[in-house]
Amino acid sequence: MNELRAILSDVVTRLFTERVTRELSEAAEQGEWPGALWQAVEENGLTLPLVPEAKGGAGGTWGDAYVVVSAAGRHAVPLPLPETIVASWLLVAAGLDVPLGPLTVAPVQRDERLKLVRRDGGLRLDGTAARVPWGRAAKHVVVVDETDGRATVALVAAGGARVTRDTNLAREPRDTLAFVGAPVLAAAPAAGLPHDAVRLHGALVRAAQMAGGLEAILALATRYATERRQFGKPIGQFQAIQQGLAVLAGHAAAAGMAAANAFRAADRRDPWFETAVAKARVGEAAGIGASIAHQVHGAIGFTYEHQLQFVTRRLWSWRAEFGGESEWATLLGRSVAERGAETLWPFLAAR
Amino acid sequence: MPTFHFELGELPPAAEALRAEVREFLRAELHEHTPAQRARSWGGFDREFSRKMGARGWIGMTWPTRYGGRERSALERYVVLEETLAAGAPVSAHWVADRQSGPLLLRFGTEAQRQRFLPAIARGELAFAIGMSEPDSGSDLASIRTRAERVAGGYRVNGTKVWTSNAHISDYMIALFRTQHDAAKKHEGLTQFLVDPKSPGITINPIIDLRGAHHFNMVVFEDAFVPEAMRVGEEGAGWKQVTTELAFERSGPERYLSSLALILELIREVGKVPGERAAAVVGRLVAHLATLRQMSLSVAGMLEAGQNPNLEAAVVKDVGTTFEQEVPEIVHALLGVEPTNDTGTHLQQVLGYLTQSAPSFSLRGGTREILRGIIARGLGLR
Numbered sequence: 040m041n042e043l044r045a046i047l048s049d050v051v052t053r054l055f056t057e058r059v060t061r062e063l064s065e066a067a068e069q070g071e072w073p074g075a076l077w078q079a080v081e082e083n084g085l086t087l088p089l090v091p092e093a094k095g096g097a098g099g100t101w102g103d104a105y106v107v108v109s110a111a112g113r114h115a116v117p118l119p120l121p122e123t124i125v126a127s128w129l130l131v132a133a134g135l136d137v138p139l140g141p142l143t144v145a146p147v148q149r150d151e152r153l154k155l156v157r158r159d160g161g162l163r164l165d166g167t168a169a170r171v172p173w174g175r176a177a178k179h180v181v182v183v184d185e186t187d188g189r190a191t192v193a194l195v196a197a198g199g200a201r202v203t204r205d206t207n208l209a210r211e212p213r214d215t216l217a218f219v220g221a222p223v224l225a226a227a228p229a230a231g232l233p234h235d236a237v238r239l240h241g242a243l244v245r246a247a248q249m250a251g252g253l254e255a256i257l258a259l260a261t262r263y264a265t266e267r268r269q270f271g272k273p274i275g276q277f278q279a280i281q282q283g284l285a286v287l288a289g290h291a292a293a294a295g296m297a298a299a300n301a302f303r304a305a306d307r308r309d310p311w312f313e314t315a316v317a318k319a320r321v322g323e324a325a326g327i328g329a330s331i332a333h334q335v336h337g338a339i340g341f342t343y344e345h346q347l348q349f350v351t352r353r354l355w356s357w358r359a360e361f362g363g364e365s366e367w368a369t370l371l372g373r374s375v376a377e378r379g380a381e382t383l384w385p386f387l388a389a390r
Numbered sequence: 391m392p393t394f395h396f397e398l399g400e401l402p403p404a405a406e407a408l409r410a411e412v413r414e415f416l417r418a419e420l421h422e423h424t425p426a427q428r429a430r431s432w433g434g435f436d437r438e439f440s441r442k443m444g445a446r447g448w449i450g451m452t453w454p455t456r457y458g459g460r461e462r463s464a465l466e467r468y469v470v471l472e473e474t475l476a477a478g479a480p481v482s483a484h485w486v487a488d489r490q491s492g493p494l495l496l497r498f499g500t501e502a503q504r505q506r507f508l509p510a511i512a513r514g515e516l517a518f519a520i521g522m523s524e525p526d527s528g529s530d531l532a533s534i535r536t537r538a539e540r541v542a543g544g545y546r547v548n549g550t551k552v553w554t555s556n557a558h559i560s561d562y563m564i565a566l567f568r569t570q571h572d573a574a575k576k577h578e579g580l581t582q583f584l585v586d587p588k589s590p591g592i593t594i595n596p597i598i599d600l601r602g603a604h605h606f607n608m609v610v611f612e613d614a615f616v617p618e619a620m621r622v623g624e625e626g627a628g629w630k631q632v633t634t635e636l637a638f639e640r641s642g643p644e645r646y647l648s649s650l651a652l653i654l655e656l657i658r659e660v661g662k663v664p665g666e667r668a669a670a671v672v673g674r675l676v677a678h679l680a681t682l683r684q685m686s687l688s689v690a691g692m693l694e695a696g697q698n699p700n701l702e703a704a705v706v707k708d709v710g711t712t713f714e715q716e717v718p719e720i721v722h723a724l725l726g727v728e729p730t731n732d733t734g735t736h737l738q739q740v741l742g743y744l745t746q747s748a749p750s751f752s753l754r755g756g757t758r759e760i761l762r763g764i765i766a767r768g769l770g771l772r
Binding site: 257258261264265275276278280281282284285286288289290292293295296297299300303312313315316317319320323364365367368369370371372373375376377379380383384385387388390 | 680
């Protein structure tokens with residue numbers, strides 16, 4: 040781990056351990072915006088790992104961002120931190136400035152499009168996007184659309200949208216944003232950016248969040264198994280429990296590898312393949328892992344009182360967001376089949 | 391939480407340069423191999439192939455040159471291993487020695503043993519078998535009963551080893567015997583020996599596996615003599631050595647590649663433009679495969695860095711064998727073609743071989759339950 044990552048790791052662990060309290064998590068689920076936490080996150084530079092130093096960021100890499108995003112998942116942080124990191128990176132990729140405040144990206148659903156149109160002497164945004172993460176809380180929305188055959192990144196004020204509120208299972212805002220001729224504040228083409236950049240990088244950060252979440256539930260379940268006693272001994276001494284936790288540990292390890300590898304790939308090339316692998320593999324681990332963690336915890340883990348559900352409800356939502364396992368696996372399978380069996384191993388070995 | 395840690399591994403340019411060389415060699419050597427032959431990979435025993443690998447310097451390649459090694463890095467060895475296994479090369483005449491017997495002798499053997507055995511192993515001339523399990527001792531390895539009693543100039547051995555793969559065609563066996571008996575301290579009093587399976591007093595009886603193939607054996611020792619010079623390590627140090635040896639065995643990339651031949655046949659079968667269901671199945675398998683390779687590479691990186699990734703290796707083996715074991719089930723569920731022995735299409739034959747081999751994937755080198763016990767200990771549960 041390099042120096043920046045070690046520092047980031049210390050900062051996020053300390054900040055989230057201290058500040059993401061039970062009260063804060065519950066209040067966020069009731070719809071309260073954790074403004075003080077956001078401010079602390081922003082002041083510590085955690086939203087800007089990928090923004091160059093010249094633009095006020097940390098000048099880091101996706102590998103550095105992995106430290107922040109996986110920690111946000113591990114601590115079930117109720118903020119659009121991963122979304123802000125992706126949105127900032129998109130803006131930077133297009134050479135645009137990154138505004139302060141929470142950002143989000145849209146659209147996130149497969150068949151939706153937000154259209155950039157030239158009207159009344161300027162660029163405007165038209166269209167409706169559902170399930171936009173933290174739509175109501177974001178100051179700005181970053182979209183990627185095709186103009187003149189090129190991927191163009193655009194920044195619009197979230198206030199320019201009509202917002203219909205909804206949430207995911209973890210009661211994180213997932214709102215519908217309707218734009219009708221909303222003025223674009225800044226826009227520029229981004230060379231080399233794929234047209235599905237929003238969904239791709241959304242899947243990328245969700246994979247890392249889930250990998251962090253799996254670490255968290257492994258730790259919770261392991262601790263519980265050493266504390267909870269039945270039949271005169273800690274339940275972790277029963278082989279049935281040990282075997283289940285070993286399976287969970289395997290999935291958590293696989294998830295961490297798949298997600299970290301996708302972030303590394305994003306620093307080197309088009310990370311499409313590694314991101315598809317990560318979203319498909321980590322999403323599967325999330326379902327199996329949540330099931331084992333709940334089984335080990337028994338009835339107490341099924342209560343709102345217990346910490347476990349703050350993570351497992353997120354895992355159940357995140358695995359479906361920005362494309363579920365089956366969608367990414369299907370895309371992956373098509374790309375592999377098209378290249379043919381002979382190329383599979385050389386392709387894998389080159390990554 | 392006491393736990394394990396995986397960092398992303400990275401292959402140096404030297405290792406990548408080697409990859410092209412290995413691939414070219416394998417392409418020339420194996421061009422006539424059918425998919426069903428490739429699926430056998432580490433079931434394949436081919437002394438000529440092993441000698442060619444040795445001549446290339448790809449056996450014992452991390453060992454010191456004075457013992458016939460090439461002093462290459464663990465990551466270069468990793469590349470040779472993964473390319474060889476991905477190609478389905480017949481490796482079993484050399485790779486037990488390359489993977490565990492050689493490293494064991496390097497670490498615990500006498501100077502005379504190293505000079506006698508290691509260069510020949512590196513040339514691909516010596517095949518090794520492993521004598522650990524006994525009729526009443528499988529997962530509970532420390533309960534073995536085969537006795538080695540001191541006699542003039544060496545030891546007299548009595549007892550029985552089972553599941554001894556390739557004992558009938560190997561040059562040597564590294565066997566674990568009991569040199570002292572104390573029921574309360576079963577992990578003590580165990581010692582490893584180099585055994586010549588052709589010695590008097592040793593009878594090798596075939597055990598035929600469920601496919602009708604002969605690779606297992608039962609090796610019976612009746613007053614067999616093993617010279618003192620063939621003892622590996624100190625008397626009583628066997629348990630510690632065996633644990634180290636099993637860590638060598640468990641850490642390699644082979645623990646997820648056993649079913650690669652079937653995945654390739656599946657991709658051929660579904661064609662360039664597969665339907666949605668077939669595409670999703672292929673994609674899921676590839677997502678697992680790609681992730682396991684990164685996990686395996688991570689362990690290789692830890693080995694290269696001189697760390698001791700026993701726990702991480704157990705995790706990779708458990709996740710990897712679970713994966714390679716489910717591949718025939720997944721292919722069956724998707725295609726429903728009948729698995730065959732040696733008739734039918736390549737797909738049917740590969741499916742037939744792997745369906746019948748898959749049960750062994752989570753048994754060999756430590757059962758799934760034993761591995762998960764090791765992982766649970768790593769989590770602090772035991």
